[in-house]
Amino acid sequence: MVRFFKEWYQRKFSDPHAVTLVVILFTAFLAIYFLSGLLMPVFVAIAIAFLLDLPVNRLKSVGVGHGWSVTFVVSAFVGLSLVTILGLMPVVWQQGTNLLQEVPHMFTEVKSYLMTLPEKYPDIVQAEQIEHIIGLTNDKLLEWGQVAIEATLNSLSDMVALIIYLILVPIMIFFFLKDKQELVAGFSRFLPKERRMASQVGKEMNQQILNYIRGKLIEILIIGAASTITFIFLDLRYSVLLGVLVGLSVLVPYVGATLVTFPVLLVALFQFGVSPELGYVMLAYGIIQALDGNLLVPLLFSEAVNLHPVTIIIAVILFGGLWGFWGVFFAIPLATLVKAVVNAWPTTQDEQTVTAT
Known part of the structure; x- marks a missing residue:
């Protein structure tokens, strides 16, 4: 068994480039897994900057300067995001609130309909079964209600952090796009040369x-x-x-x-x-x-x-x-x-x- 694992290790990890790849992937996984709560704004900014890099390159290809291209694309992205959030989110919030208020009425109607089933189909449905289902549903609704209340309280406590993220993320996006070459070159200095x-x-x-x-x-x-x-x-x-x-x-x-x-x-x-x-x-x-x-x-x-x-x-x-x-x-x-x-x-x-x- 020891010989088997030794041969497998030599076969898969004899190449230093393979070892470098494993180290990079393992380090990235640990950083994301343990620091995702702290670095999530950075990850979001990197993902958005990665997406906005294409329109920046398109503007540069038609003769627009790099700095002006980044400024225009980031400004357009922030503007569209604000219009979407301010225009769409209040409507979604209002309709979601109305739907939650209507859920008890919906549940009452469903309960009334279920209670008629034993009379319509006495050989198939028993009253005890319906009562058991209604009881389980009540318990589940109470559980979901508690979760919703806790989520609401947590969201209120995180509102300040959300506002900070809304300010920091666009700033990081701007600098990730503006100084992409310098940042990539600086990061590459810490990587081994054997990284084919x-x-x-x-x-x-x-x-x-x-x-x-x-x-x-x-x-x-x-x-x-x-x-x-x-x-x-x-x-x-x-x-x-x-x-x-x-x-x-x-x-x-x-x-x-x-x-x-x-x-x-x-x-x-x-x-x-x-x-x-x-x-x-x-x-x-x-x-x-x-x-x-x-x-x-x-x-x-x-x-x-x-x-x-x-x-x-x-x-x-x-x-x-x-x-x-x-x-x-x-x-x-x-x-x-x-x-x-x-x-x-x-x-x-x-x-x-x-x-x-």
């Missing part, structure tokens, strides 16, 4: 991450806007709130679309009842999801590395459990990173020599 594999993985991931972030943001905007407009046209209540939820659901492939179906169905059911209007809402929602999966996603992510759906779901569960929302958002790039490392890793010393020659 790390450079290979970095080049492979650079375009993949850019395509993913850009495509995912475009997908969120298109699906969210299309859903909101459709729900407004169908006169569905809480249309903006539900449209935002549908747009954000694309962050979690497969799972998000399934989860957001329930609030759309429940709101439409309580508003229209079992009627043709309910069918129109669900048909329109199904068409949006079908167009997203069969048309929009292939167009936006045609250059991305193909991953099996099971791999994507496992990545969402794993990285989401480690880093929450941002782990879910970057689950596919991180899974692609793992795949790129596996592809770049040498199998044997002979194969590595052949590849080098």
Whole structure:
């Protein structure tokens, strides 16, 4: 057994470039895992700067100076973000508050309907079963209510930190874009010279991450806007709130679309009842999801590395459990990173020599 592990170690780690790659990945993982709470604004600023680097380069290619390009792009990004937050968030907050206030009424109607089932179907449904289900639902609603109250109190206590982040993140984005070459050169000084594999993985991931972030943001905007407009046209209540939820659901492939179906169905059911209007809402929602999966996603992510759906779901569960929302958002790039490392890793010393020659 010792000989087996010794041979495996020599085969996989005899190349110093491979050791460098492992050290870089392990150090980055530890820094993100243990310092994510402190460094999250930095990570967010890096991700946004990475996304805004493309329009900056486009402006530079048409003759605009580097400093003016960075200033214009960052100013436009901050302006659009403020317009979106100030214009959209109050509506979403108001509709979310109204929906939460209506939940007890919805639950009462559901309870009344369930209590009629033993009379209609005495051979199938028993009154004790219905009471047991209602009791479990009551307990779960109380539990969710406590969680919501705690989350509200925590959000109030974190409001000052949020305001600080809203100031610091744009400033960091500006300097990450303005001094990108100097920052990259300074960081490279601390890396070993034997980093051929790390450079290979970095080049492979650079375009993949850019395509993913850009495509995912475009997908969120298109699906969210299309859903909101459709729900407004169908006169569905809480249309903006539900449209935002549908747009954000694309962050979690497969799972998000399934989860957001329930609030759309429940709101439409309580508003229209079992009627043709309910069918129109669900048909329109199904068409949006079908167009997203069969048309929009292939167009936006045609250059991305193909991953099996099971791999994507496992990545969402794993990285989401480690880093929450941002782990879910970057689950596919991180899974692609793992795949790129596996592809770049040498199998044997002979194969590595052949590849080098």
